[in-house]
Amino acid sequence: MTEATPPAPGWKQGWYAFAHACASPNFGPRPPGTAIDLVVLHSISLPPGRYGGDAVQQLFTNQLDWDAHPYYQQIRGLQVSAHFFIRRGGELWQFVSCDARAWHAGQSRFAGRDNCNDFSIGIELEGLEGDRFEPAQYETLAALLPALALQYPLRHVTGHEHIAPGRKADPGPGLDWAYLQRCSGMAAQCFPSDVKNI
Numbered sequence: 001m002t003e004a005t006p007p008a009p010g011w012k013q014g015w016y017a018f019a020h021a022c023a024s025p026n027f028g029p030r031p032p033g034t035a036i037d038l039v040v041l042h043s044i045s046l047p048p049g050r051y052g053g054d055a056v057q058q059l060f061t062n063q064l065d066w067d068a069h070p071y072y073q074q075i076r077g078l079q080v081s082a083h084f085f086i087r088r089g090g091e092l093w094q095f096v097s098c099d100a101r102a103w104h105a106g107q108s109r110f111a112g113r114d115n116c117n118d119f120s121i122g123i124e125l126e127g128l129e130g131d132r133f134e135p136a137q138y139e140t141l142a143a144l145l146p147a148l149a150l151q152y153p154l155r156h157v158t159g160h161e162h163i164a165p166g167r168k169a170d171p172g173p174g175l176d177w178a179y180l181q182r183c184s185g186m187a188a189q190c191f192p193s194d195v196k197n198i
Contacts, residue, residue: 016092016098028100036152039157040120040163041158043174046064051087089134104160107167109164132174132176133174138179139183
């Protein structure tokens with residue numbers, strides 16, 4: 001998308017009308033002229049394995065009470081964000097304009113390019129590495145991906161585990177990539193090469 005390109009339906013300055021907006025301070029500008037062509041899928045729950053509540057929203061907006069759970073001491077002071085968060089029931093939240101650079105990927109590399117935050121959109125799925133995700137989450141994600149592709153020149157959808165191997169393992173084997181590809185209607189070549197039975 002260039003500045004001269006009109007926004008696709010449902011988009012305004014990188015914000016998606018069908019998501020709950022909760023602005024994070026943890027973002028920055030993308031490098032000039034960057035093509036936003038990658039989606040990175042993550043999994044998150046705070047504390048790990050506990051679903052519901054507002055801890056993820058609090059983390060992404062720097063409002064998490066670090067003393068509320070012993071696990072939080074391991075991530076104390078962390079300043080991160082993702083563009084989107086999909087809860088177990090399919091509810092969609094947005095924290096950063098997709099036109100901006102969210103802080104979700106960390107040290108990463110994809111297709112010969114470092115710093116995936118520069119050219120990617122980060123989507124967090126409420127869940128644990130390796131565990132299964134809910135049908136409502138696939139439904140929301142399968143609708144979001146084509147909507148993003150109408151607004152940005154997306155070419156790839158991958159996992160955090162693929163862009164930071166050895167450092168990250170999410171979303172893990174619990175994500176059914178083949179099912180996601182079928183539901184989204186996106187081309188098979190957009191997804192990780194080890195996806196089978198598409």
